[in-house]
Amino acid sequence: MDENKPKGIMEIPLSEFTARKIINDLAENYTDRIRWSHHIKARMVQRGITTSQVLTLLKSKRSVFREGPYPEPNGDWKFNLKGMAAGSIIELTVALKNHHDSPSSVLITVWVH
Template sequence: MSKSKPQGIYEFPLTETTAKKIINELAENYTSRIIWSRHVKERMVERGVTTGQILTLLKSKRSVFREGPYEEPNGDWKFNLKGMAAGKVIELTIALKNHHDDPKSILVTVWVD
């Protein structure tokens, strides 16, 4: 695997296991391929969530799927991950783009339970 680009996974429909593997890999080795939407940045400030907490959730093998993954009309796969980071239970909505050949993700929103 080249370090300049993560390896894609050909799978349809996208399973939780594969989605988590891709997200873990992006968070560990390709953070530049994680896009932080303006909305998620605003919610992070509003809800007291740090970048470190988000990355911890994305890297965690213990985070769980609360919804999805399901395919959007535009071909992205959307899902919610929930987990613990720095003493807070955080849930994050993620859109995974081009999982088959050029994976990247968009962080859509975040909230704290």
């Protein structure tokens, strides 16, 4: 296995268990494969959410799936994760790309509950 490439998992439909395993691995070991959309960056500033809080949520094994994972027409799998980070309950929308071969993700938006 290439050290710079996370291991993909062939599973369709993508389960919550597998999606969590992949996103936890990306957040722990491959943060360069997590892209931050312009929208999430703007919402983080607007809502006072830090990068550390978002990464904490992505690494958490206790976060809750509020939606998904569900397939998008472009082949991505989208889901919402909700959990506690630095004293705030936040929810994050994530698109998981190429989960079966060379996973990466795009963070779409975030909000505080």
